[in-house]
Amino acid sequence: MPTIDDVERYLAPYGIQVLRFAAPTPTVEAAAAAVGCAPAEIAKSMLLLVGGRPLLVVACGDARVKSSKLKQAVGLSGKVSFPGPEEVRRHTGYAPGGVCPFLLPKELPVLLDLSLRRFDRIYPAAGDDHSAVAISSEQLAELTGGRFAEVCDCAQP
Secondary structure: OOOHHHHHHHHHHHOOOEEEOOOOOOOHHHHHHHHOOOHHHEEEEEEEEEOOEEEEEEEEOOOOEOHHHHHHHHOOOOOEEOOOHHHHHHHHOOOOOOOOOOOOOOOOOEEEEHHHHHOOOEEEOOOOOOEEEOEOHHHHHHHHOOEEEOOEOOOOO
16 A cells, blocks of 8 residues: 555655645545645545446546546446445555545556646645645646546536
């Protein structure tokens, strides 16, 4: 299971600094308060199961995943659901509230919702529920191997 220190070491060569907070940041609202930004600027990382297959969606804090768009984007069918905490840990290596898009298992697909492109800087978690990083959506795509897709109801390029 990667730690915040592992994420910090991974991002350091790219000049990306991990922000650590005394207050917990497990929700969009708490993270936005700690960072000092709008909730929409928080890049929430959500593990979803589509027909039982796991994938990670990263979207703006004000975006909601739309099942039909998600299934179309990944070419899968079946029920879209959020797994329980143990499944989140098993598939991502992170505990709920601190899931981040970095250092994920290679077999876990990462989708970046187009809503992320609305901002110059977005703030995903850095591996625990007391952290974030300031990053552009393009840097996020480069460092995660994620691909952009419209999977949310408010996605705007």
